[in-house]
Amino acid sequence: MRQNQALQFIKTNATLIALVVLSVALALADPTFSTARNLSNVARQVTIVGIVGVGMTMVILIAGIDLSVGSVVGVAAVVVTLLMQAGIAAWIAVPLTLVVVGGVIGMWNGFWIARYRIPPFIITLGMLTIARGVALTLSGGSSVAVADPRFASLGGGYIPPVPTLVILAVSAALYGTMLIRGLGERWKSGGRGKLDRLAAGAIIAAVGFALAVYVFGRGDGLPVPVAIFVIIAAAAIFVLGHTRFGRRLYALGGNEEAARLSGINVTRTKMIVYVTVSLLAALSGILLASRLNGASPNLGTMFELDAIAAVVIGGTSLAGGSGTIGGTIIGALIIGVLNNGMSLLGVSSFYQLIIKGLIISLAVWFDVLQKRK
């Protein structure tokens, strides 16, 4: 019985265990990996794919796909830099780009997919090309530079260590009270089934906070894009797990016809999802442009694959209806840690591609294996 439970724990948390094993192995192989500075870098690199991955999780959850996100990253980066070159202030240029690039492309995708039931694979594949073409056209094929310190702080800035520690302490306290409240409710209603899982969650969260203190509580502090990513991820976890909208996504992905016959507005829900993913991709593009102090029209090429990989490694089913944001974050971290570690160890970037591909295949194989049982 006990052994069985342990096996079950390993199975349900396989990706998390893989991440831990991978990180420990890398830390042993190369001490640089576990320095706060390096881990902070990994976190910042992960945010770009992570933010897109959050949107991609929602899309894949409803049994869809969005291949255009990488190109949206590129267009958004080009548009925001061009706007600022034209003398528009950052605080206008950023939201304007979100709406014009993210909103419009998302609505276009959503319109055809939701209203006319065109397969998402096809329509977003088309948008992949269109958006890249737009990015190249607008930029004339060359890089666009921008020099605005306030804009640069969006992707490259830091929240200093002391405020970071305060923020961490407050969030830990908030999380703790939520946990205790949830625990109390469960205890009262006698639903003991999820108790172990709740305990596991508490341990994972504690380790996470400790790590965050170690990595961000010193040196430069917390990178702004990491903070943005954490806020987005937390919001998405809340929306998927605790709101009507989240329920609708799981319903839609699980059985679209049953969802419709349960009174769910399928068209509107799909529309919102495709707009959301485009908005998040545009945000990624803006953050990237900010960190690089400029945009190249080829920014974000192949990002869609990294985002999909993160989602799939994180255990979200491509058939729709099951998956979590938490899984996607772990998936994105695995990809990020792997990239970082392999570079530290001096693995050639050609090999990196092969290894990454193998890991994605492995993750899917594992998923299929689990489903069969």
Add this chain to the structure above:
Amino acid sequence: MSEVVLKMEQIVKEFPGVRALDNVNFEARAGEVLALVGENGAGKSTLMKVLGGVWPYPSYQGDIFIKGENRRFYTTREAEESGVAIIYQELNLIPELSVAENIFLDRQPTNRLGAIDWRKLNSDTQTLLDELGIRDFKPADQVKHLTVGKQQMVEIAKALSKRARILVLDEPTSALTDREVAELFRIIRKLKQDGVCMCYISHKMEEIKQIADRVVVLRDGQTIGDVTAITDITLDQIIARMVGRDIKDMFPAPARQRGEKILEVRNLEVDHPDLAGEKRVRKASFSAYRGEILGIAGLMGAGRTELVSAIFGACPDATHGEVLVAGNRIDIRSPADAIDHGIALLTEDRKAFGLFLGQSIAFNTTIASLPTISSRSIGVIDAARERALVEKYVAQLGVKTHDIDSIVGTLSGGNQQKVILGRWLNAGPKIFILDEPTRGIDIGAKVEIYKLLDRLAGEGVAIVMISSELPEVLGMSDRILVMREGAIVAEFTRKQATKEAIMEYATGARRTGQ
């Protein structure tokens, strides 16, 4: 008398919670058409699947004798090899391939190089078609361009190409035009002369009189009476065998009070999804009242599901006519609209159209009424409220589970159905439509559902219940509509209704009057 080529003895087939076949005995002879008749769910299709090896030995009990030899089929292929061919209602042809390719699928004649010998393939097919006297299509025609009737001919030719001596036809005329039926019958008569034994499954009485030599009735998984020559039995006697014994006290005693009219449907029509100009539902008009259970009887494919789906807004673009709720004409463009107007629909196929199999009982219960467990503004779900609500329904409906977080896919059919009932109860409907609410669930759960419906009616809900089980319709309904071929052809009060009368209208044996 000719030789007995097929004998099925004491066949029993059980599914979890249901005994689909319960001691079936019959025999069929070479060169005869044996009609197998029975209500929906009587076990006809299951029986044929046992014969065809779809339910392989030993998933059933009993003996199958082919030409006197006891046979046990472990695969469909073994059944085919001993001369059994089954032509299912849903044809199994590959639309993109030609007639000849379909007939000789996986058995195409090849030349020395291993490539398909097209000339021989087509000439062999032509020979086969000539033998059957089929001139309507050629071996090279693509199957997708053929009508359903012609596709059926292809299936028959395919069966004969495998030297089938026992041919089972499962409701072969359900999608055919009159001309196609005539052509089918011509071929059946031809095969009879050639000594082929045919089992003809149908519930269309006129056809059976026309084409069958002998008839055997199946009811509740049992053969009722012996195999009888068609000349020795009247249609009434067949129907009497089909509907069988009286209703036991499974049903709550009706003490219901009819309230005000809550639903009125006027001239509702539903277009056929594939055939332009054809209708699935024709000029259907009826009313439902608070506190009343309205039963809708009819055979499968009579348009009952389409009628209620249309009312529920499932196919707004194909629906014409008027729906009034509490006297006001309403425009239902989606199921969401229908739910807003207090209509609920429990669908026929709970796995395909009802359940979210990978989700929990709680998820499945609250999905159609999320506002009842969430904040008005941004829809934050109150987990404690959800838990309390779902636990209430689980207790009230007697869903057997230890935890409302259990995955619905792991529950039995009866418990799954109760979860969906809970879903709609939580939506608080004024009009509750149920499409085959007790299909595929055990007797105990059925009785619980009957009690629940009676109670709901007592609370003033208008219940509209589609059922193919006549005892159920008769036992539960205050009023009964009978549908046939998309139209409401009869209406009975509880007092007037008899099984025989309903069956006569449903099968088209009687057409006029009320």
